[in-house]
Amino acid sequence: MGNRKNLIRVMALFFAFIFSFTMLSRASYQYGTAVVTVSRPENRVISHQVVATGKVTQNQELAVVTEPDQRVTAIYVKEGQQVKKGDLLFEIDGKLLEEKILMQQQEMEKQKLQVQDAKSQKSISAMQKANEQAQAQENYALNTKDASVRLARAKRDLQEAKQTLKDFRQNSKDQVQDSGVEEMLESAFQTKQAAYIQARQELTELQWQIEKAVDDAKKQAVDTTAILMADLAKGYSFEAEITKEQEKYIGTGDLVTLTSGNKKIKLEEQPVSSVRSEEEKEDTYRVTVELLPDSFEIGMAVTMEFVRKSPSYACCVPLSALHLDERNQTYVLTAEEYESVMGTELRARKVKVNVVEQNESYAALAEGSLTSRQQIIIHSDKLVGEGSRIRIEG
Amino acid sequence: MAEWSLLPQAPALNALVELLMDSPQFFVMFWNSVKISLCILAGQIFFGIPAAWGLARFEFPGKRVLSMIYLVLMLMPFQVLMLPEYIVLNNMGLLDTHWAVILPAVFSTFPVFIMHRFFHSVPEAVVEAARIDGAGEIQVFFYIGIPLGMPGIISSGLLGFLESWNMIEQPQTFLKTKSLWPLSLFLPEIGLKEAGLGFAAALMMLLPALLLFLCGQEYLEQGIAAAAVKE
Numbered sequence: 327m328g329n330r331k332n333l334i335r336v337m338a339l340f341f342a343f344i345f346s347f348t349m350l351s352r353a354s355y356q357y358g359t360a361v362v363t364v365s366r367p368e369n370r371v372i373s374h375q376v377v378a379t380g381k382v383t384q385n386q387e388l389a390v391v392t393e394p395d396q397r398v399t400a401i402y403v404k405e406g407q408q409v410k411k412g413d414l415l416f417e418i419d420g421k422l423l424e425e426k427i428l429m430q431q432q433e434m435e436k437q438k439l440q441v442q443d444a445k446s447q448k449s450i451s452a453m454q455k456a457n458e459q460a461q462a463q464e465n466y467a468l469n470t471k472d473a474s475v476r477l478a479r480a481k482r483d484l485q486e487a488k489q490t491l492k493d494f495r496q497n498s499k500d501q502v503q504d505s506g507v508e509e510m511l512e513s514a515f516q517t518k519q520a521a522y523i524q525a526r527q528e529l530t531e532l533q534w535q536i537e538k539a540v541d542d543a544k545k546q547a548v549d550t551t552a553i554l555m556a557d558l559a560k561g562y563s564f565e566a567e568i569t570k571e572q573e574k575y576i577g578t579g580d581l582v583t584l585t586s587g588n589k590k591i592k593l594e595e596q597p598v599s600s601v602r603s604e605e606e607k608e609d610t611y612r613v614t615v616e617l618l619p620d621s622f623e624i625g626m627a628v629t630m631e632f633v634r635k636s637p638s639y640a641c642c643v644p645l646s647a648l649h650l651d652e653r654n655q656t657y658v659l660t661a662e663e664y665e666s667v668m669g670t671e672l673r674a675r676k677v678k679v680n681v682v683e684q685n686e687s688y689a690a691l692a693e694g695s696l697t698s699r700q701q702i703i704i705h706s707d708k709l710v711g712e713g714s715r716i717r718i719e720g
Numbered sequence: 721m722a723e724w725s726l727l728p729q730a731p732a733l734n735a736l737v738e739l740l741m742d743s744p745q746f747f748v749m750f751w752n753s754v755k756i757s758l759c760i761l762a763g764q765i766f767f768g769i770p771a772a773w774g775l776a777r778f779e780f781p782g783k784r785v786l787s788m789i790y791l792v793l794m795l796m797p798f799q800v801l802m803l804p805e806y807i808v809l810n811n812m813g814l815l816d817t818h819w820a821v822i823l824p825a826v827f828s829t830f831p832v833f834i835m836h837r838f839f840h841s842v843p844e845a846v847v848e849a850a851r852i853d854g855a856g857e858i859q860v861f862f863y864i865g866i867p868l869g870m871p872g873i874i875s876s877g878l879l880g881f882l883e884s885w886n887m888i889e890q891p892q893t894f895l896k897t898k899s900l901w902p903l904s905l906f907l908p909e910i911g912l913k914e915a916g917l918g919f920a921a922a923l924m925m926l927l928p929a930l931l932l933f934l935c936g937q938e939y940l941e942q943g944i945a946a947a948a949v950k951e
Contacts, residue, residue, distance in 0.1 A: 330935055337931045344924075347740045348747040355744040667745035669899040 355668070360708035362674075362716045364661055364701040370642035372683045372690050374575040376582075376632045378613065380566025382622045390415060397422055405625075477525040484518040491515050563599065563616045566630050570609040575634040577601055582615060587627040593617075598632075636683055639690035647704045648681065648689055656681055659710060661701040661718065674703060676712040735916030739924065746906055746921060753885060753902040754928075756821055760884040761877055763826025769873060772835035773865050777847070794829040798889045809894060820894035821902075825884055831876040838872025839865060874939035878932060885929055 392398070397419040403409055491511045498508070564584060568576065576582075581595040596615050604610040613630065622628055647658050659674040677700075680692040696702065701718070703710060710716060739746055775787060805824050806815070814820045842865060850860050866873065888904045895901055903925050907918055 330938065333931060333935045337928070337935065340927060340931060344747065344750060348744070348751070351741055351744040351747055354741055665898055667748050667898045667901060 356717070359715045359717050360674075360706045360710045361719050362661070362703045362707075362710065363705040363719050365644060365647070365704050366701060367641040367643055367691070367696045367698055369638060369640050370688055370690070371638050372636040372642065372685050372688055374634045374636075374685050376568060376572045376576045376634070377629065378566035378568050378572070379627060379629045380564055380613070382562055382564050382617065382624050382626045382628055384562045384624055392418060395426065473525065477522070480518065480522040480525040484515070484522045487511070487515040487518040561616065561619065562622075562624055563614050564596075564622070564628055564630065565615075566613050566628075567604065567607075568601075568611050568613055570611065573601060573611040576613065576632050580632055580634075582630050582632040584615065584617075584622070585629045585631070586622060587629070591622060593621055636690070639682065640693065641691045641696055641698075642688050643691060643696070643702050644704045645684060645687055645689055647702045648679075651676075658696070659703040659712075660696070661703060661716060672716045672718065674710045674712060674714045674716050735920040736923075739917055739920040743917070743921075746903070746924070748899060749901055749903040749906045750924070752818070752900060753904065756818055756887075756891075756902055757881050757884040759818070759822045760825040761881050763822065764828065764831045764880050765873065765877060767826060768828075768831040768835060768876065769866065769869075770861070772832045772872075773839050773861055773869075775832070776836045776839035777842075777865070790829045790832060794833055802889070802893055806893065815894055816896050816900070818895075818900060821887065821890045824890065825880075825887070828880070830883075831880050834876040834879065835869060835872045838869045838875075842868045871939045874936050878936040878940065881932060882929055885925075 398416050399419050400417040402414045402416060409415070491508075491514075494508060494511055576598065578598055578600055580598045582598060584593045584596055585591070596617070599614045599616045601611055601613050604612055615630070643658060648656055649658070651657055655678055657676050657678045660677050661672045662675040663670055664673055665671075677696065679695040681689050682692055683690045703716065706716065708714075775783065775790070801824075809815050809820045809823075814823070846868070847860055847864055850864050855863065886904055887902065888908075891900075891902050891905055903921075906921055906925075
């Protein structure tokens with residue numbers, strides 16, 4: 327009896343043990359299950375918002391320039407102030423100017439004297455140069471004449487030697503002659519030939535001339551801009567920079583909304599005048615909007631807003647639902663039910679999709695990628711992959 | 721060729737920890753087995769005891785035919801009864817529920833056969849004495865039959881529990897939803913790579929049956945001894 331009671335106690339303990347581990351294992355199982363947020367594909371319009379902050383600038387400006395080395399003693403206008411013809415802009419130091427003028431006059435006199443001196447120097451040197459040239463010409467003529475004479479003599483000697491050798495060889499065919507004589511004649515011929523070549527080379531060298539002239543002149547102009555003025559009569563415009571991505575969605579003629587920095591002024595449906603690329607900055611474009619007079623102040627910071635809406639897409643998902651695999655293929659994870667020992671559970675399934683268009687928050691997928699009933703995982707508290715166990719939040 | 725040693729070469733408790741902490745599926749199936757077994761046990765006691773008492777103590781027309789039917793049904797293997805049971809359960813809309821396993825087992829003939837043997841051995845003199853004292857049939861059944869037939873009842877209950885605890889064919893045939901499967905179907909789900917987990921599961925599956933057997937061992941012995949003395 328006592329034995330049976332103990333056994334019953336043991337059995338009760340065993341079942342209590344099993345029950346507690348049932349709870350523990352379930353808790354451990356749920357800990358490994360990712361909690362996800364899901365949504366279904368929607369019918370949406372993908373809108374692209376282009377927002378850029380720029381500045382109102384003048385279309386034309388005038389520069390009031392001072393001469394170099396002048397000093398401005400007073401400025402009577404402030405930046406942004408409107409002025410008209412006749413208004414005093416600034417004052418320059420008159421005394422300094424007079425001193426400068428005097429110095430310049432003295433310098434001018436000095437230069438005049440130097441010029442006269444240079445002229446006389448020039449004529450002397452020109453004469454010297456002419457004499458030298460004449461002398462050089464005379465020497466050249468004499469040398470050339472001598473060389474020509476030597477050449478003619480050498481040519482004559484060579485021809486004589488050649489004829490003598492020819493005659494001797496002719497005679498040697500008829501009767502036996504002394505071989506030593508032939509050698510002597512040949513040696514003489516070769517000597518005359520060398521002399522002829524030498525004479526010709528000397529004449530040739532005198533006839534070569536190389537001329538080279540280099541003329542390098544550089545001019546530099548320096549001036550100083552004191553004041554830049556915007557010409558209000560020519561109108562003004564708004565300019566802002568946009569990225570290459572934004573440039574796809576805005577073009578000439580599009581109607582934008584301009585809002586001042588303090589949000590007090592708002593102009594709607596302002597047409598874009600131009601969108602052109604910036605040469606100095608890669609992948610940057612400049613948008614220009616012509617403004618009516620008195621709409622904004624010059625220099626004011628203004629925000630431009632434009633929304634381009636696409637046609638309606640049947641299958642749109644939040645951007646957070648898209649992923650890229652190792653082959654750069656875009657895919658989404660859907661929640662799929664399956665039966666297991668634990669009952670009906672959910673797991674993630676990978677579905678490859680093609681993105682047709684997207685903005686900062688939504689992406690439109692190609693027709694047929696997903697059905698409207700499928701639940702797309704848009705957020706999870708753990709890393710989720712194909713086949714991962716999931717639980718929907720809420 | 722596999723090599724086995726008597727003592728484990730590198731004993732570890734990893735498989736047991738994995739079973740107890742990382743396998744909630746095991747516990748789902750465990751409690752399914754407990755539910756099925758207890759329901760079958762309760763049903764067999766509720767329906768089997770009166771049936772056994774009636775067959776053992778009363779004479780009525782067709783008793784021999786009925787006894788023969790019970791005997792034949794007891795001898796039939798599950799494969800013979802599978803299709804008729806499937807059709808009936810399908811028509812009743814009970815397929816893929818625990819009742820598909822419980823109901824056929826509740827009306828099993830084997831417990832009736834065992835208890836009938838024990839009820840038949842209750843001395844007639846005791847029953848007559850009770851009738852003389854004014855006890856009705858119900859009172860005789862509850863106050864004489866059941867107490868004196870308790871060894872038989874516990875024996876049949878124990879054997880019935882063991883049979884239902886280890887049942888494989890009926891759950892596999894009638895239960896499609898995995899969350900309804902009993903523990904006997906956990907091991908076939910495990911592969912050879914998870915042999916450690918399988919052995920740990922087998923140990924946990926053995927323990928309730930072993931404990932119950934140890935609890936009812938005395939009754940089994942009494943039952944066997946009583947039958948021998950009566951004869």
